[in-house]
Amino acid sequence: MKKMIFLLLTLFTLPGFAQEVSKEYDRIGKFNNGVALVWKNKLVGVIKPNGKEIVKPEYEKIGSFGNDNLAFTTKDGKIGIINLEGKIIVQNIYESIAPFKGSQAITKKDGLYGMINKQGKVLIENKYEKIKVGKYGDIRAVKQGQEILLDIKD
Secondary structure, eight states: OOHHHHHHHHHHHHGGGGGOSSSOOOEEOOOBTTBBEETTTTEEEETTOOEEEEEEEESSEEEEOOTTEEEEETTTEEEEEETTSSSSEEEEEESSOOOOOOTTTEEEETTEEEEEEOOOOOEEEEEEEEEEEEEESSSSEETEEEEEEEEEOO
């Protein structure tokens, strides 16, 4: 009889301890690096384990956060970058952003190439037909069909 009373009390009191900690989403992904992707109305955002929303579901896509705590985002078909705290590092203005090599990435905007660093600073304006980084760190660009070497001043 005591077991029966205990069981009934447990069943009726435990649900009262649960507390909703997040907004309602269509789907919540697995937590990785202390955050999870969430989807609402086909858009994606980011939450913390306590349910705090650090990025509203406003992106078409958010990539995985790498060791540098950065993730590529897609919004209105354009690419940008956010960090693990949800801060926008690079606005969604690029057609493409190549993976970072060291601290630099080649960008494409309006059909022309440039370069940014991991802090979002533009190192080379998007005004070249092509940019390539050589194995010795040399940066070669093509402008009006002519190849030139570039030097980055941080």
